[in-house]
Amino acid sequence: MKTRKLTTLALLTTAAMILSYLETLLPSVAIPGVKMGLANIAVIFALYRLGPREAMAISLVRVGMVSLLFGSLSALFYSVAGAVLSLGVMALLKKTGTFSEAGVSVAGGVGHNLGQILMAMLILDTPRLIYYLPVLILTGVGGGILTGLTAALLIRRIPPFEE
Amino acid sequence: MRGIGKNRKRRADLLLIGALVLLACALLLWQGLSRRPGTRAVVYVDGQAVASYPLDVPTRVRLETEDGSSFNVLVIEDGRADVVDAGCPDRLCVRMHSIRRTGESIICLPNRTEIRIEGGEPEVDLG
Numbered sequence: 001m002k003t004r005k006l007t008t009l010a011l012l013t014t015a016a017m018i019l020s021y022l023e024t025l026l027p028s029v030a031i032p033g034v035k036m037g038l039a040n041i042a043v044i045f046a047l048y049r050l051g052p053r054e055a056m057a058i059s060l061v062r063v064g065m066v067s068l069l070f071g072s073l074s075a076l077f078y079s080v081a082g083a084v085l086s087l088g089v090m091a092l093l094k095k096t097g098t099f100s101e102a103g104v105s106v107a108g109g110v111g112h113n114l115g116q117i118l119m120a121m122l123i124l125d126t127p128r129l130i131y132y133l134p135v136l137i138l139t140g141v142g143g144g145i146l147t148g149l150t151a152a153l154l155i156r157r158i159p160p161f162e163e
Numbered sequence: 164m165r166g167i168g169k170n171r172k173r174r175a176d177l178l179l180i181g182a183l184v185l186l187a188c189a190l191l192l193w194q195g196l197s198r199r200p201g202t203r204a205v206v207y208v209d210g211q212a213v214a215s216y217p218l219d220v221p222t223r224v225r226l227e228t229e230d231g232s233s234f235n236v237l238v239i240e241d242g243r244a245d246v247v248d249a250g251c252p253d254r255l256c257v258r259m260h261s262i263r264r265t266g267e268s269i270i271c272l273p274n275r276t277e278i279r280i281e282g283g284e285p286e287v288d289l290g
Contacts, residue, residue, distance in 0.1 A: 072273065075272075098175045099175050100169070100173060100176050102176050103172070103175055103176035103180070106176070106179060106180055110183060120272065124270075124272070125210030126277055129270070131267070131268070134188070137183055137184075137186060138187045140183075141180055
């Protein structure tokens with residue numbers, strides 16, 4: 001049972017990393033630096049199938065590995081802040097039972113962007129970065145809808161893991 | 164709580180999305196209305212102002228980072244400031260649009276550099 005869980009976590013972490021890599025291949029449309037957050041598909045799947053702690057572990061390991069492989073150390077701080085705030089918001093909203101996967105994911109997308117910009121404001125000591133907030137809300141909503149609907153499909157279609 | 168129907172959840176989703184989009188639009192509108200063309204481009208490194216260039220004088224300047232390992236090329240033309248070349252890995256600053264209104268900025272995270280338009284009133288204080 002322990003090995004099975006370890007394998008499941010590793011599998012989902014790998015899926016999240018591959019999605020991150022795929023996203024680096026796509027040109028970021030219209031707004032520089034804006035991403036859809038495809039890796040969040042795997043994280044939402046984990047949140048619904050395994051639980052918040054497992055989802056957080058997958059998300060953080062993904063962020064660390066991706067920063068090591070494709071990114072820079074400075075990007076790691078922004079990513080970690082985004083990942084933690086995103087998952088915190090998603091876990092809370094899921095717990096209320098009010099929203100579907102899409103709503104939870106939208107809040108997570110906005111939370112992710114918010115976490116990144118708050119960390120950037122802190123590191124760069126530049127409160128004016130808040131100017132980007134409206135754009136970041138909109139892209140968070142857009143990416144969140146896409147990843148949330150995809151994750152919802154997978155949560156329904158992929159048969160339960162045996163324990 | 165947990166057992167509420169699919170339709171109610173969908174409505175809650177749409178309400179959440181609508182509220183967020185509305186909030187973003189209101190912020191954008193407020194930003195657009197409160198910005199005027201600025202008078203100078205100020206270069207900040209680590210949040211400290213290091214140089215200032217008037218927007219009405221065409222300029223091309225190469226801004227080296229402190230350790231000399233990277234740079235940003237700032238061009239001022241037709242009252243707009245733009246970064247046209249950079250030594251940072253992601254070069255997002257080069258791809259950002261040129262700026263001319265007070266409060267707008269081009270930011271290069273790897274070089275910890277920000278170019279911000281100032282002067283021209285009224286200025287919004289978001290600090």
